[in-house]
Amino acid sequence: MPLKKELRFRDLIVLGIAGAVGTGALFSTAGMANAAGPAAVLSWVLGGIFYLFIGLTFAELSSNIPEAGGPTRYSLYSHGRVTNLLNAMADLVWYLFIPPIEALAVVEGLSYFLPSLVGPGGSYTLLGAGLGVIFLLLFVPFNYFGVGAFGKSTTTFGIVKLVFYVALALGLAGYFFSAKNFFSYGGFSPFGFAGIFSAIPLAMFAFGGIRVIPDYAEETKDRHKLASSIVWVVLGQTLIYVLFAVVFVGGINWSSLGLSAGNWASLSLPGNPFVDLAKGNGALLALALIVATIGPFVTGYIYLGGGTRVLFAMGRSAIVSKLMKQLNSTYSIPVWSLVAFAVVGAIITFLTSPVPTIYGLISDAVSAGYIGFAVNPVAMMVLRKTYDKKFRGGLPIALLAFVFSALIAFWNGWPVVPYSVAIIAAGALIFGIIYRVGRNFINSLWYIFYIAFLLVMSYIGGEGALSILNFYQSSAVVAVVSAAVFFPWGILSGLRDVKTPKIEEIESQ
Numbered sequence: 001m002p003l004k005k006e007l008r009f010r011d012l013i014v015l016g017i018a019g020a021v022g023t024g025a026l027f028s029t030a031g032m033a034n035a036a037g038p039a040a041v042l043s044w045v046l047g048g049i050f051y052l053f054i055g056l057t058f059a060e061l062s063s064n065i066p067e068a069g070g071p072t073r074y075s076l077y078s079h080g081r082v083t084n085l086l087n088a089m090a091d092l093v094w095y096l097f098i099p100p101i102e103a104l105a106v107v108e109g110l111s112y113f114l115p116s117l118v119g120p121g122g123s124y125t126l127l128g129a130g131l132g133v134i135f136l137l138l139f140v141p142f143n144y145f146g147v148g149a150f151g152k153s154t155t156t157f158g159i160v161k162l163v164f165y166v167a168l169a170l171g172l173a174g175y176f177f178s179a180k181n182f183f184s185y186g187g188f189s190p191f192g193f194a195g196i197f198s199a200i201p202l203a204m205f206a207f208g209g210i211r212v213i214p215d216y217a218e219e220t221k222d223r224h225k226l227a228s229s230i231v232w233v234v235l236g237q238t239l240i241y242v243l244f245a246v247v248f249v250g251g252i253n254w255s256s257l258g259l260s261a262g263n264w265a266s267l268s269l270p271g272n273p274f275v276d277l278a279k280g281n282g283a284l285l286a287l288a289l290i291v292a293t294i295g296p297f298v299t300g301y302i303y304l305g306g307g308t309r310v311l312f313a314m315g316r317s318a319i320v321s322k323l324m325k326q327l328n329s330t331y332s333i334p335v336w337s338l339v340a341f342a343v344v345g346a347i348i349t350f351l352t353s354p355v356p357t358i359y360g361l362i363s364d365a366v367s368a369g370y371i372g373f374a375v376n377p378v379a380m381m382v383l384r385k386t387y388d389k390k391f392r393g394g395l396p397i398a399l400l401a402f403v404f405s406a407l408i409a410f411w412n413g414w415p416v417v418p419y420s421v422a423i424i425a426a427g428a429l430i431f432g433i434i435y436r437v438g439r440n441f442i443n444s445l446w447y448i449f450y451i452a453f454l455l456v457m458s459y460i461g462g463e464g465a466l467s468i469l470n471f472y473q474s475s476a477v478v479a480v481v482s483a484a485v486f487f488p489w490g491i492l493s494g495l496r497d498v499k500t501p502k503i504e505e506i507e508s509q
Contacts, residue, residue: 018162029273064384
């Protein structure tokens, strides 16, 4: 029984933008202003440029290999089992964190009415954690009744959600905007380029929404629209994020927030930043509270569906139980993957609820995600000799996408990178032993050493434990070594006999 092809081009556009514009737009902007000041606006623009190159690699790969959870499978065809295991674990960590983040963000929004949901330090109380688990489980019905129903509900709720988001941004700009914030407190870029680049990882959490599109590639009616939908989604996301960044910086009322004017480093606010900005106007506050609850909820159930496809792909790769690729006979969705992903997500929601702020969870997800994303530009170069559809400028696109992925993972810094690497390594070791994944180990050495390189650089560079190299020096080393060593090494490590599956072969797995 194949997956049903019911998602249209419009569904993909809304899926990508509505899936991305959630907690990232609301929380990342404040965290980025904390690191970069008003230049957080520029961080969003650079983030969009970075992600466009990463997105183009997804576009070429998914257009030629349109299978569910594709980014978790491409490395299997290009480098074999061990690389695919590591890549899949990184992808899985990325996805496992996001629905809990969104569920807890909904709780954060509701805490305005029920302060007992959040403790004085910003961590969630037992009641708040329990409510977060309930919200995560409520994401399940939106994914259970088939991809057609999922597409229709997502398009409807997604459009409504985006209208609310834009209305909130424009409303805040009309009532609270002050250009003084952009230039009067240390200038536009008070922390220099180091601040601008340090802020980008928080942006890249928000831009991750286009990753969902190739995960649904097998359920798309016209795979030839996958590439254009990815490009349009990146552009749409960027416009919304830049709008929110401009509005946030211009809308900061330092005294009402209890902060000294121009103290950008104090802007990691414990609550929802846009709810805090809107408190001076009743109508805008109501709109902000609607956005704070509906926005993350829609993003959460979309990512639960994307994560389900990742687990489904891992089942096809035989690195988790075969049950994970079993489809429901009525709705043709990977039902056991959905159940397993939701249960694990609920546990993570409860366990991470004591974390004081959402920002730490975002950083952990980004670091793991971009360690996983880095494989795809290399896989694209190995596999493209088998493609029917190749983009112009494939080599420079893949090279830049690989370097940008490396920098984004590295800029998360110490100790975020080692946390993510430890989780990926532990998962790969456990599942590798259980499912006897050992083939093509030599082909994976480039990726293993690449991860180790990022780990070492996060320790000795920037704000690491040793800080032997400053931010600029260490960033340059990461970029140059990634481009000159690991990118070509990865391409040369590709399988000799590369074969990519045809559509009928994908559906029969």
